[in-house]
Amino acid sequence: MSIESNKQELTELIYQLADDDFIHAHRGSEWLGLAPHIEEDVAFSSINQDTMGHATMYYRILSELGEGKADDLSHLRKKEQFRNAIILEEKNGTGEYLDSPNYDWAFTVIRHLFYDVAKKIRLESLKQSSYEPLADAARKMLTEQYYHLLHWKIWFKQLMTSTEEARDRMETAIKRVWKDFGGVLTLGPHAEKMVSAGLIEDEAALRERFIDQIQELFNEVNYSIDNEPLMIRGDGRNGEHTEDLEHALKTLSEVYVSDPQATGW
Amino acid sequence: MLDHLTFDQLSEEQKYDHFMDRINRDEKIEADDWMPDDYRIALIRLISMHGISEIMGALPEKEWVPKAPTLHRKLAIMAKVQDEMGHGQLLLRVAEDLMKPLGKNRDNIMSDLFTKRLKFHNVFHMASPTWGDAAIIAWLVDGAAIMSQTMMLDTSYGPYGRALKRICQEESFHAKHGESLVLSLAEGTDRQKQMLQDALNRWWDALLMFFGPKSKQETGHTNVDKNIKYKLRTKTNEQLRQEFFTKYIPKIELIGLKVPDKTVRFDEESNTWHYQDPDWNEFKQIVSGNGPKSDDRIRLRQSSYENTEWVREALGHVKTAVV
Numbered sequence A: 001m002s003i004e005s006n007k008q009e010l011t012e013l014i015y016q017l018a019d020d021d022f023i024h025a026h027r028g029s030e031w032l033g034l035a036p037h038i039e040e041d042v043a044f045s046s047i048n049q050d051t052m053g054h055a056t057m058y059y060r061i062l063s064e065l066g067e068g069k070a071d072d073l074s075h076l077r078k079k080e081q082f083r084n085a086i087i088l089e090e091k092n093g094t095g096e097y098l099d100s101p102n103y104d105w106a107f108t109v110i111r112h113l114f115y116d117v118a119k120k121i122r123l124e125s126l127k128q129s130s131y132e133p134l135a136d137a138a139r140k141m142l143t144e145q146y147y148h149l150l151h152w153k154i155w156f157k158q159l160m161t162s163t164e165e166a167r168d169r170m171e172t173a174i175k176r177v178w179k180d181f182g183g184v185l186t187l188g189p190h191a192e193k194m195v196s197a198g199l200i201e202d203e204a205a206l207r208e209r210f211i212d213q214i215q216e217l218f219n220e221v222n223y224s225i226d227n228e229p230l231m232i233r234g235d236g237r238n239g240e241h242t243e244d245l246e247h248a249l250k251t252l253s254e255v256y257v258s259d260p261q262a263t264g265w
Numbered sequence B: 001m002l003d004h005l006t007f008d009q010l011s012e013e014q015k016y017d018h019f020m021d022r023i024n025r026d027e028k029i030e031a032d033d034w035m036p037d038d039y040r041i042a043l044i045r046l047i048s049m050h051g052i053s054e055i056m057g058a059l060p061e062k063e064w065v066p067k068a069p070t071l072h073r074k075l076a077i078m079a080k081v082q083d084e085m086g087h088g089q090l091l092l093r094v095a096e097d098l099m100k101p102l103g104k105n106r107d108n109i110m111s112d113l114f115t116k117r118l119k120f121h122n123v124f125h126m127a128s129p130t131w132g133d134a135a136i137i138a139w140l141v142d143g144a145a146i147m148s149q150t151m152m153l154d155t156s157y158g159p160y161g162r163a164l165k166r167i168c169q170e171e172s173f174h175a176k177h178g179e180s181l182v183l184s185l186a187e188g189t190d191r192q193k194q195m196l197q198d199a200l201n202r203w204w205d206a207l208l209m210f211f212g213p214k215s216k217q218e219t220g221h222t223n224v225d226k227n228i229k230y231k232l233r234t235k236t237n238e239q240l241r242q243e244f245f246t247k248y249i250p251k252i253e254l255i256g257l258k259v260p261d262k263t264v265r266f267d268e269e270s271n272t273w274h275y276q277d278p279d280w281n282e283f284k285q286i287v288s289g290n291g292p293k294s295d296d297r298i299r300l301r302q303s304s305y306e307n308t309e310w311v312r313e314a315l316g317h318v319k320t321a322v323v
């Protein structure tokens, strides 16, 4: 692979990885102080910090590729320039993080579990990436990823096998996340070139691994689902997004854009 | 030292004397040791208030987690708020052990918070409307908290002392984080400087109040005397406030900020700072749960607690199923 001739697919891929982690960490951190119990609050926050740290690593790689300052990339781009999957930008529930948040823990557990399964598969593939900085970053992230995944697997199992109410809520959440989770599994319009440049394995292989691993988790709790994960609200890799992202980006950049003369914060 | 058998045969009064001897010899009391109810209740009040303050303290800062201006600041403030929740967890566990003989648990702590029976520090009832507030909180509120927590490191109750030791270690990072936030704004544009000064003006009275009233006169009652008798603490409110002035007033001025009290001055003769007292009636109102943000924050904590009731119920079910 040469950076010159593969620049577009390379940066497109890293934007996907960076934006997925960035918005996912943001949604997770909105739970800060509001998790089901204090111990979870502390554990969840570690995960969110790791994930935000991963996003930062990716933005720095982009920066080294000449895309601009990492803080500008994360705080100044427009909604249409973001490449994250739509399911990751969705709000945790109704209300705002400071004003009557009616957050759904079942939705959070499922979205995080599915994302961390997919992310681990993606990172394992990236370890062999032809772009060494990416392979290197993936190796660093994988150790942390192991614990994140374990965390959500435990939640999943516990809530799927406890009370009837918990099971109902979890099943509803699975169906809800499934409808859009295809957005995480796609590599978007530049997929073919990413694969032929050896940046990552092809979408179909990654997707198959994902389905297998989820199937296994479902089996353990006597659950099954017929269809494949869909992407009904559009392809975030293509810049298609919802109001939820617009709103989140406004919050995330509120201070950063508040003083255009500022050179440091 | 008396062995267990003989100790049990002592009268309540003798037990109390024995206990006070231990206190006076600076021995540490442990969770399973005999202690007078008075001591236990003083500890529960002190530690559950401290613990719940850490947790309520996460809320005004949480507001700034997503809004933190850069990736670096986002990560730093997330880590700090997480530490505060961790402090709350550590302290509530200490309080829970003390409450066990009284048949109470964490649910009681939470419901006491919701009904405003359990108070939390005045500073966490205040609004934090700008990023400047996040900076002032991390620098000065944490700075003030470090002083009162360091003072209690040597507390007579062993488990509390050990929790405080860990907390103080983490707090020193918070102070650095706070200082770094403040310096960036102080060295920044006029707008950034103004934002910082405005935040300091907003927080000054609350910071003075944080240490509590000088004596009973200001609010009618104080637990300081009892806490000193039991060696839960070693300094008075006013001593701590004076230390705070000595440490921070020069720093505040050095970075170009103005202390929003024209009367503040150091009197060489009496070796004390003179200052304008905050309104102690207002203090009383605030800590009783009638501060500017009290209801909002309690509601936020309560609604999130209720929203996740089903989760705790499910976990309870998992636990009993395993047993």
Ligand SMILES: [Fe+2]
Pocket (backbone or CB within 6 Å): B054, B083, B084, B087, B167, B171
């Ligand atoms: Fe703390």
Ligand SMILES: [Fe+2]
Pocket (backbone or CB within 6 Å): B084, B142, B145, B171, B174
């Ligand atoms: Fe702190």
